[in-house]
Amino acid sequence: MRHLLRYIGQRLYTTWAVFWFLVPFVLIYPLQWYFSRRPDGGGVVHALNRFWSTLSITMWGVPVEVLRHSQEPTPRPCVYVANHGSYVDIMMLFKYIPGFLNMMGKSSLAKVPLWGPTFGRVYVTVDRTSAVSRGRAMVAARRGLAQGKSIAIFAEGRISPSPGRELLPLLDGAFQLAIEAGVPLVPVCMPLNHMFMPDVKKDLRVRYHRLKIVFHPPISTTSLTLADIPALKARVAAQLAEDFLPEGAVKPGPSTWRAPTPVASPKDQPQSVNS
Numbered sequence: 380m381r382h383l384l385r386y387i388g389q390r391l392y393t394t395w396a397v398f399w400f401l402v403p404f405v406l407i408y409p410l411q412w413y414f415s416r417r418p419d420g421g422g423v424v425h426a427l428n429r430f431w432s433t434l435s436i437t438m439w440g441v442p443v444e445v446l447r448h449s450q451e452p453t454p455r456p457c458v459y460v461a462n463h464g465s466y467v468d469i470m471m472l473f474k475y476i477p478g479f480l481n482m483m484g485k486s487s488l489a490k491v492p493l494w495g496p497t498f499g500r501v502y503v504t505v506d507r508t509s510a511v512s513r514g515r516a517m518v519a520a521r522r523g524l525a526q527g528k529s530i531a532i533f534a535e536g537r538i539s540p541s542p543g544r545e546l547l548p549l550l551d552g553a554f555q556l557a558i559e560a561g562v563p564l565v566p567v568c569m570p571l572n573h574m575f576m577p578d579v580k581k582d583l584r585v586r587y588h589r590l591k592i593v594f595h596p597p598i599s600t601t602s603l604t605l606a607d608i609p610a611l612k613a614r615v616a617a618q619l620a621e622d623f624l625p626e627g628a629v630k631p632g633p634s635t636w637r638a639p640t641p642v643a644s645p646k647d648q649p650q651s652v653n654s
Contacts (some may be wrong), residue, residue, distance in 0.1 A: 403435055543570050543624070554615075575587075586631045
């Protein structure tokens, strides 16, 4: 009975979370659609995305811990380098990073129905398998930085298959961008997002779980060259990995109303008798 009640609770909470993800989007989508087509509408679209993210996260009812290692205002523009463990990551960055935040996301995001084309028009998309696409994305990101727009990049390049436990190797792009533009680099870790919404193929899995976002002090790049990228990546990777927590080491499993079948130990197995 306990497992059945837990299953029902998880299904109800998933419905609640999806409702409060979709309803704000439906309400703001006409404005997103309109302003994303205006040359000066990016700021309005981002404000709408922040409203959407803030309302959704608030209504999910989960506690969120925000830890800022530096009490000084984050210099702008800068390059935020974040780990990637869940689709909730984007919403967390939208909510907790003030001002306009440019985002670099994979090109497939622009193909998501309704929201995708809006994302593609306002933010930077990249196909990491294409050198031409990577080059165009870097040009667009540098142009945004020159205009005073900070950018957030998931340096792992995709959602880690073992979030909260193991970082994928960090790609060079974010570090090259910060060094060439001469702007600070800010490591950001979100060690628990996958415990709320893990990336699971062919399954929507939402669990009530606390969230956390950690902002590390800015790292100056003014005296660095491209030869310093390996050491800079190692430094940032170490900072991000230090924020991982034991409670986030294993992604939540699928919902089931059946109690798990106990596995018999070897000593409990019936022994054959030779006649």
